Amino acid sequence: MEDIKSLVDYGGYIVREVQRHEATKQLDIYLEMQTSTVKCTECKKEVKYDRSVRDLPIGEYIIVRLHYTVKIFECSNCKSRHTERLSLVSSGQFATERFKLYIGKLATMIAPSQLAEEFSLDDNTVYRYENYFLKKNSHK
Ligand SMILES: [Zn+2]
Secondary structure (H helix, E strand, O other): OOOHHHHOOOOOEEEEEEEEEOOOOEEEEEEEEOOOOOOOOOOOOEEEEEEEEEEOOEOOEOEEEEEEEEEEEEOOOOOOEEEEOOOOOOOOOOEOHHHHHHHHHHHOOOOHHHHHHHOOOOHHHHHHHHHHHHHHHHOO
16 A cells, blocks of 8 residues: 555655644644755755745645745855755745645635635635636636
8 A cells, every 4th residue: 555645746855744733623744855956065055944835635634734944055166056945836935836726726616705714814815826726727
């Protein structure tokens, strides 16, 4: 039987720790890059910052947050400036691409205010994701 963890794609990152909050049906998933993506052995100078983003619900857990570290490498040897970050998230976003599209699609079928309540989002966020979903689909 396939490990359930491998059913969810975390874009090269692996699950280091999961914290369950039964009362709020919340999951905090801590991710870690499996292998570093540096280009050479001198690529060490790094800036790090921690991020968290919303991701798809898993089972009864409606609020799923992914926690990970963004690393920026500035190398004096190979002259590269390279950012290691979760590929599932566009820069500056607070949710994964798949979460935005999931909520956006639901918003075309369910009242946005109801969705907002169910997923602990604000109404404006739901409207933004709906527009995003509609825009994406009109190009297909
Ligand atoms: Zn380098």
